[in-house]
Ligand SMILES: NC(=O)C1=CN([C@@H]2O[C@H](COP(=O)(O)OP(=O)(O)OC[C@H]3O[C@@H](n4cnc5c(N)ncnc54)[C@H](OP(=O)(O)O)[C@@H]3O)[C@@H](O)[C@H]2O)C=CC1
């Protein structure tokens with residue numbers, strides 16, 4: 001081994017979820033190799049799993065899924081092909097569900113005692129909560145873009161965050177925007193946060209500003225899906241539940257012991273168009289157009305008052321609620337365009353003028369970049 005190799009830090013990663021965000025993360029990892037090398041860092045991807053199977057390098061201690069293979073995975077998943085269709089020149093083993101989750105825990109147990117491991121959750125499933133908690137208990141790190149493990153019961157939440165130093169989830173709120181990091185800095189310095197007001201949905205921000213420009217609601221929701229802004233089921237965005245999860249994550253960070261059901265949520269579609277009654281395809285095709293007129297009328301009514309509609313999240317000492325508000329155009333929320341998010345945080349230190357965080361709040365690129373930054377943030381825990 002050369003002296004250069006001796007100082008290189010090799011960090012094993014295992015990725016859960018290989019959709020828009022997961023694929024973009026793999027591409028970022030591959031394209032950042034030279035930048036990482038300058039920082040004496042090598043991210044060694046030892047496993048990748050989707051909802052059906054897990055691919056693992058033959059020897060997780062020494063081997064990795066190489067860059068050509070990672071890009072092949074991205075191509076295959078983009079085309080909708082199964083991970084089983086990938087070439088296997090004896091580099092990896094395949095495990096199918098439900099065996100995959102047990103295997104991930106087994107790998108974490110092995111690597112926790114030697115090199116350590118970062119498990120990254122880019123799925124949109126609540127089924128990963130138990131695995132992530134076990135992995136963290138074993139001493140590995142967990143990075144999440146997935147909000148669901150953080151928005152389950154208080155008991156599960158506390159178990160998952162029992163070792164906060166090993167857990168990162170910046171991309172769960174505001175995608176790549178530094179929301180969680182900023183709040184953590186304020187809280188750890190003893191600043192008292194009184195109030196957070198924001199527009200936290202890239203999808204709903206985009207949809208509202210496009211409808212203001214005269215486009216039909218159904219068309220812009222489909223565009224938001226194609227642009228990678230929506231959740232796998234866009235009704236998660238349109239029901240307000242995705243924003244409610246973000247509100248819950250922020251409120252819990254502020255010390256509030258609440259659950260999702262405690263949050264007042266306003267939905268943009270009626271119950272009869274919900275997931276128990278309609279498939280995603282049927283909602284997009286048949287359900288959405290039925291909502292066009294009502295939304296357009298609401299937007300026009302607001303506009304006749306010189307206002308705009310924004311889907312707002314409000315957290316203060318008493319309230320935690322999310323819903324549509326009619327706001328003057330000339331306010332930070334009213335001025336928002338496209339998929340941008342904005343958060344105004346009022347605290348003891350930011351009293352007269354709130355701290356404002358604004359920028360792209362959805363999209364695979366920025367979200368995956370936020371995940372990669374989280375990986376960097378825990379690198380000090382590795383030798
Ligand atoms: N897109 C964005 O702008 C942002 C997204 N996020 C979050 O990132 C996450 C990923 O989003 P996105 O990439 O758009 O979603 P996709 O639907 O494109 O991808 C989800 C991936 O997770 C896999 N998956 C689903 N269930 C499981 C499971 N039980 N175990 C393992 N893998 C599973 C899917 O498998 P399969 O391929 O087999 O279906 C798929 O590969 C979501 O939680 C989302 O909320 C956060 C911030 C912004």
Ligand SMILES: N[C@@H](CC=O)C(=O)O
Nearest residue numbers: 201202203229230231
């Ligand atoms: N669907 C979400 C993606 C980020 O969390 C959004 O639209 O904001």
